Each structure stands twice: as C-alpha cells, then as structure tokens.
Amino acid sequence: MAQKPSIPKGTRDFSPAEMVRRNYIFDTIKEVFRLYGFQPIETPAMENLSTLMGKYGEEGDKLLFKILNSGDFISKVPQQMLDDKNSNKLTTKLSEKGLRYDLTVPFARYVVQNRSEISFPFKRYQIQPVWRADRPQKGRYREFYQCDVDVIGSNSLLNEVELVQIIDDVFKRLQINTVVKINNRKILAGIAEAIGEAERMIDITVAIDKLDKIGLEKVNAEMVAKGISETAVEKLQPILELEGSTQEKLDQIEQVIGETEVGAKGIAEMRTMFGYLENLELDTEVELDLTLARGLNYYTGAIFEVKSKDVQIGSICGGGRYDDLTGIFGMPDVSGVGVSFGAERIYDVLVQQDAFPSESLETTRALFVNFGEKEEAYCLPVLAKLRKAGINAEIFPESAKMKKQMTYANRKQIPFVILAGDNEIEAQKFTVKNMESGEQQLLNAEELIKILS
RNA sequence: GUGGUUGUAGUUCAGUUGGUUAGAACGCCGGAUUGUGGUUCCGGAGGUCGUGGGUUCAAAUCCCAUCAUCCACCCCA
Numbered sequence: 001m002a003q004k005p006s007i008p009k010g011t012r013d014f015s016p017a018e019m020v021r022r023n024y025i026f027d028t029i030k031e032v033f034r035l036y037g038f039q040p041i042e043t044p045a046m047e048n049l050s051t052l053m054g055k056y057g058e059e060g061d062k063l064l065f066k067i068l069n070s071g072d073f074i075s076k077v078p079q080q081m082l083d084d085k086n087s088n089k090l091t092t093k094l095s096e097k098g099l100r101y102d103l104t105v106p107f108a109r110y111v112v113q114n115r116s117e118i119s120f121p122f123k124r125y126q127i128q129p130v131w132r133a134d135r136p137q138k139g140r141y142r143e144f145y146q147c148d149v150d151v152i153g154s155n156s157l158l159n160e161v162e163l164v165q166i167i168d169d170v171f172k173r174l175q176i177n178t179v180v181k182i183n184n185r186k187i188l189a190g191i192a193e194a195i196g197e198a199e200r201m202i203d204i205t206v207a208i209d210k211l212d213k214i215g216l217e218k219v220n221a222e223m224v225a226k227g228i229s230e231t232a233v234e235k236l237q238p239i240l241e242l243e244g245s246t247q248e249k250l251d252q253i254e255q256v257i258g259e260t261e262v263g264a265k266g267i268a269e270m271r272t273m274f275g276y277l278e279n280l281e282l283d284t285e286v287e288l289d290l291t292l293a294r295g296l297n298y299y300t301g302a303i304f305e306v307k308s309k310d311v312q313i314g315s316i317c318g319g320g321r322y323d324d325l326t327g328i329f330g331m332p333d334v335s336g337v338g339v340s341f342g343a344e345r346i347y348d349v350l351v352q353q354d355a356f357p358s359e360s361l362e363t364t365r366a367l368f369v370n371f372g373e374k375e376e377a378y379c380l381p382v383l384a385k386l387r388k389a390g391i392n393a394e395i396f397p398e399s400a401k402m403k404k405q406m407t408y409a410n411r412k413q414i415p416f417v418i419l420a421g422d423n424e425i426e427a428q429k430f431t432v433k434n435m436e437s438g439e440q441q442l443l444n445a446e447e448l449i450k451i452l453s
Numbered sequence: 454g455u456g457g458u459u460g461u462a463g464u465u466c467a468g469u470u471g472g473u474u475a476g477a478a479c480g481c482c483g484g485a486u487u488g489u490g491g492u493u494c495c496g497g498a499g500g501u502c503g504u505g506g507g508u509u510c511a512a513a514u515c516c517c518a519u520c521a522u523c524c525a526c527c528c529c530a
Binding site for chain 2 (some may be wrong): 006009057059060062063102104130132134135136137138139140141143144146206236301313314315316317318340343344345346369372400402403404405406407408410411417419421423431433435436439440
C-alpha cells in the first residue's frame with residue numbers, strides 16, 4: 001500500500017475502453033475539420049520559454065510548466081541570485097523551455113517561422129495535449145487535449161461564421177445539445193470607453209463574466225472593489241440588464257457605445273455575423289452574451305464559448321479572434337480566428353449522457369479458440385483471410401482451458417468466437433458462436449467471412 | 454496562490470463511548486463443468502487501517518505533523 005506506483009496529480013492513464021471512446025471523439029472532430037478544408041499540423045510538446053511567457057497574462061505565466069535546463073545548471077547561476085531566493089528571477093536562469101500551455105501560441109510561432117512556405121489564408125487543425133500547472137478539480141486536469149481549428153491571414157467574418165458551423169456540426173454528430181455564446185471584445189472595449197474606464201477593460205470584463213454565477217450586486221461590488229468609479233458602474237447597469245432578441249440587444253447597446261469607434265465597429269461586426277447565421281439551419285442555439293469575457297488577453301474581436309445544455313460542466317469549446325498574435329513574433333498585421341474543443345469535457349458530457357455509440361466500442365470482431373497445434377495450423381490461414389478482408393480477428397495464443405478463452409472473449413466484448421476442433425477439420429468447416437445470442441453455426445471459410453463482414 | 458473535505462482489501466464503503474482475531478458487497482483466483490463465456494452454487498487468496506510521531510494498560514478510533522485525495526475560490530478547456 002505504502003509504495004503503490006502513481007502518476008502526477010492531474011494526469012490520467014487511459015484504458016483500452018477509454019481510448020476507444022476518446023478516439024471516437026477525436027475522429028468525429030477531425031472528420032468535420034477536414035470537411036471544411038482544414039489541414040493538420042503538430043508542434044513539439046516543449047517550446048522555448050521566451051515563446052510562451054507573457055502571452056497568457058500574469059496568471060498564465062504562473063501556470064506554465066517549466067523544464068529544468070540540462071547539465072550543471074546551478075553552478076552557472078551567480079551566488080547573489082541564489083542568496084536572493086527570488087523564484088521568478090532564478091527561473092530565467094534555470095529554465096529555458098516549457099511545456100505548451102495551449103495550441104494557439106505555438107501555432108502563431110509556427111506561422112511566423114514558416115511564413116514563406118504557407119499560403120494564406122492558412123486553415124489548420126491541431127489535436128495535441130497541453131499542460132497547465134493549476135490545481136486539478138472537477139473537469140480540470142494538468143494534462144489535457146485540445147482540438148484547435150484556426151484560420152490565419154483573413155479578416156473576413158465568414159471565418160467566424162464557418163467556425164460556428166463547425167461547432168454545430170461537431171456537436172450534432174456527437175449528439176450533444178449546445179448553446180454557443182458569442183460576444184465581441186470590441187463591444188467590451190466600447191463599453192469600457194463609454195463609461196470612462198477605457199483602461200480597465202480587463203477588470204470590468206472579468207467581473208461581468210461572473211454575472212450569472214454571483215449576481216448583479218456582487219458584480220457591482222467587485223468592480224468598485226477593483227477601483228472602478230461608482231458613476232461608471234452606474235452607467236454600466238443598463239448593459240448588464242439587457243433583455244430581448246439579439247437584434248434588440250444590439251440596438252440597446254448601440255445607444256450606449258455607438259459613439260465610440262471600437263464600439264460601433266464591434267456592433268457592426270456582430271450584426272454581420274448574426275446576419276449570416278440567421279440564414280443557416282443550425283441545430284445549436286446561438287446567442288449574444290455580453291457577460292462572456294474569456295480570460296485570454298490576446299482576443300480582439302469575436303469571442304466564442306460553447307456550453308452543454310444538458311450537463312453542467314465548464315465550457316466544452318471556446319475561442320475567438322486575435323488580430324495581432326503573430327505581431328509578438330515579428331509578423332504584424334496578420335489576423336487569426338479559431339476555436340478549441342476540450343476533449344476531456346466532451347468525454348465527460350458523453351459519459352454522463354451515456355451517448356457513446358455502442359459500435360464504436362468493438363475492437364476485435366472474432367476470436368479463434370485455440371485447441372492445440374494441429375488446430376492452430378488449420379485456423380491460421382483462415383485467420384489471415386479474415387484480416388485481409390478487413391475483419392479484426394485474433395487467435396488465443398495458447399491452448400488454455402475453454403473457460404479461460406471464452407472468458408477472455410467475453411471481457412474483451414468480442415462478438416464472435418470461432419471453434420475448430422477435430423469435427424470441424426474433418427468437415428473443412430468452422431463453428432461460429434454468436435456471443436450475445438449464444439447461437440452457433442457450422443460454416444466454411446467463405447461463409448465465415450461473409451457473416452463477419 | 455487561498456479555504457475546506459476525505460485517507461481502512463483490487464474497487465466502493467462499514468467499523469459502536471478507544472478494548473482482544475478489522476468486516477461487507479462487488480471484483481479476482483480455483484472448483485462444480487477437461488468442446489462453450491456472460492447466470493447459479495461451493496471454496497480460496499487478499500489489509501503493518503496513507504506515513505511519522507504523541508496521549509493511553511490499550512489507538513483504525515483521540516492529538517500533532519506530513520503526504521496524498523477530492524471539492525470550492527482565483528483562473529480556465
């Protein structure tokens with residue numbers, strides 16, 4: 001007990017049964033991505049810390065996993081720094097690499113680094129794990145997979161619309177009822193400007209973000225506590241209490257922020273987007289939600305968040321437009337927009353809804369029971385034929401007791417067991433047992449392939 | 454980073470006001486059934502009660518520390 005092996009906090013192993021289900025999710029998502037013309041890329045698990053630092057805000061920097069330099073890293077550090085015991089400063093001396101925190105920043109780095117080979121607009125998808133050093137809790141892990149789709153090098157709002165279609169398509173296929181919440185950073189900036197607190201947009205949005213969680217009064221209190229003036233908070237009230245259709249909401253907001261340049265632009269963008277979306281037959285609900293803020297600071301235009309309607313869990317997909325992410329790497333004026341599907345949360349939703357298709361759980365279709373050397377020799381060529389025909393099949397590798405072999409098939413949920421002993425060999429046939437119904441049939445090799453296909 | 458929860462068999466948990474040999478269910482292994490699994494019946498293995506210290510004649514039970522865990526906050530997928 002005392003020395004059971006373990007894995008780091010917030011990480012998980014995936015059993016065969018879990019992998020089958022995870023692959024079902026990944027495959028569904030990939031299929032949809034390809035349908036819209038996106039191409040895959042992969043980037044390394046680790047990036048230079050200089051690439052990662054400062055992109056996710058102060059909070060994000062703290063959550064980066066840093067990789068210790070190799071070799072005798074400590075003796076190169078000046079004694080003075082060791083004595084100071086300032087972790088932040090020391091870190092830059094001890095670590096030059098870190099594990100990726102998301103897929104968007106490495107993607108931006110990739111684009112800048114390979115710009116001469118990429119033809120824009122560049123539509124890529126990327127499905128890989130990311131790592132965050134925060135405390136695990138429900139639906140939160142330290143290692144988890146993101147499934148990103150981004151278009152970079154195009155300002156068109158058509159891209160935003162297409163992303164909503166992708167979201168709709170993916171969750172339709174996965175049979176998850178969703179609501180897509182959309183907001184726009186320009187509107188948020190407009191609001192901040194209109195109430196005379198342009199510099200405090202982040203604080204304001206972070207507070208507004210909690211509206212449905214802690215209520216209006218507490219949100220107001222938090223803003224005041226953060227140093228927002230009371231008159232500004234007062235001006236904000238009509239926006240926090242918005243009601244009605246998207247159209248009506250936009251009209252109301254326009255009255256408050258239409259004067260500001262960013263605000264007007266944000267409103268116009270939203271009008272265009274919702275105009276497109278209205279004419280598409282989407283299953284998912286799409287709504288304008290001003291309380292949607294999203295943490296990552298690099299967003300500049302539309303922001304998205306998708307929630308399950310039936311299962312309460314954090315957002316299962318999110319993203320937005322970032323106008324100048326590549327600028328940090330020396331390639332200005334390239335706009336991108338993308339969303340990220342959270343595979344683990346989608347998994348949790350599907351588990352709770354029991355919505356995994358049963359066919360997807362099968363790995364082996366048929367098992368040959370092993371009776372001994374002579375019988376092995378008889379089965380092997382037919383086994384090869386089955387595989388050639390695309391049927392997943394295996395033979396039990398030793399002539400163990402029947403019970404053991406049957407139990408093996410049962411546990412592995414193999415639907416068919418094939419028996420071939422003296423009688424079958426003599427008749428040049430095989431006995432096939434349907435493990436669910438218990439029925440048995442005596443068939444020749446061709447019939448066998450037919451029934452298993 | 455802040456606050457809280459819980460650590461007993463492979464798993465989920467029970468364990469009385471501290472009292473002698475720490476239990477159950479499920480799972481696992483074997484047998485009934487040497488060419489038939491999932492059902493049933495019979496039998497068996499498996500725990501230094503998270504770890505270290507303390508109180509006591511006596512600790513799974515009380516106290517302290519430590520580690521782990523889960524949950525909430527911050528933040529986020």
